[in-house]
Amino acid sequence: MQWPERDAAVVWHGFTDMSAYTDHCPVVVERAEGHELIDTEGRRYLDAISSVWVNTMGHRVPELDQALRDQLDLVAHSTMLGNGNRVVVELAEALAEVVPVADPHFLFASDGASAVEQALKLAFQFWALQGVRGRTTYLAFGSAYHGDTVGSLSLGADDGFGAALFDPLRFPVLRAPGYGDPGCFDVACRLVDDNAGTLAAVVVEPLVQGAAGMRMAPPEGFEALAEACRAADVLLIHDEVATGFGRTGTLFATEQCGRRVRPDLLCLGKGITGGYLPMAVTVASGRIYDAFAGHAFAHGHSYGGNALAAAVALRHLRLLGERDVLANVRERSAQLEARLRSVPGVEAVRVKGLLCGVDVAPGSGRAVCDASVAAGVLLRPIGDTVIVVPPLTITASEVERIVDVLAGAVRDRPGRPV
Secondary structure, three states, rough: OOOOHHHHOOOOOOOOOOHHHHOOOOEEEEEEOEEEEOOOOEEEEEEEEEHHHOOOEEEEEEHHHHHHHHOOOOOOOOOOOOOOOOHHHHHHHHOOOOOOOOOEEEEEEHHHHHHHHHHOOOOOOHHOOOOOOOOOEEEOOOOOOOOOOOHHHOOOOOOOOOOOHHHHHHHEEEEEEEOOOHHHHHHHHHHHHOOOOEEEEEEEEEEEEEOOOEOOOOHHHHHHHHHHHHHHHHHHEEEEEOOOOOOOOOOOHHHOOOOOOOOOOEEEEEHHHHOOOEEEEEEOOOOHHHHHOOOOOOOOOOOOOOOOHHHHHHHHHHHHHOOOOOHHHHHHHHOOOOOOOOOOOOOEEEEEOOHHHHOOOOOOOHHHHHHHHOOOOOOOOEEOOOEEEEOOOHHHHHHHHHHHHHHHHHHHHHOOOO
């Protein structure tokens, strides 16, 4: 039995129809070098999805490997419930210098959905501690995706990622239109004004709705939303799980939304460790943190603040600056967009930094990605949008390789008129 068959016999993959798993070129990875994954047969694949948007600087980065080894000589994990760990403190201190949150405090978790879940509960408990009754609802946007826990799924779009199936478990939220509607922020601001007495928080993805197929929104919309939240005294939560740590060309997408845009709660994950280990964090402003004086937050994870992950995250944060990675993101983003717009057969292209969605002909998204993988470039579709999210350190020649392979897959897709 080959590795894909062995895999399918015992492993259950998320968001995957296992009955068709082996039909879609699954890559069973054995090792990696730089920006390439290498399967059990020795075939190489350019990781053009950054292992689902988590990998920032490639695989087997010497400095990150060494940070992990060094931490192993100290301690792999110790509980953060009522205790601390030196490297976690150092990571929080380093993050405090760069996150767009006033007087920040850090509550660590293991994945982005958990960071969002923590933010929801923090906002809920914040108002309860103020003695304010009725602030129990949330405002989110159409086409949003915030994760797969029950709370984060409730915030997500009503028609995506299992929402309809799990609708009986979800709690209702106020819903503004998605970023495809140019009036979405006008509607959101009116909803904030009209429902200030019942809203605990507004939850939004700055600049890009990634899982919606890379739908973009202009920075001024987020500035207007932040002002509406301030005027109504409604908490603002920015979900930067996908956009954080350089993915949009600045360290955080919030930085592009205006100087006065400072969320009360900020959710980070994915790229925080450079794709090495699971870690996420909910960043709370001083206002939120101070409200809990004399009270415990009723939440905590066994592996929150894992020391190995924190050591890699700390070295990764410093390495982003040492290598001037953000400059490369901006240069490669411009190159990627220009090249993709010249590809025949592409319906639309949306790019922000190194988050890119390429719309292909209806019904062809899966086939285009399968063909790309067969040609050595790992891509993944969301419906008929091909998602291109390469590492932040991707080279100019590798961008050319990605586009050339994608163009060939679009040209040769099954069923295309000759």
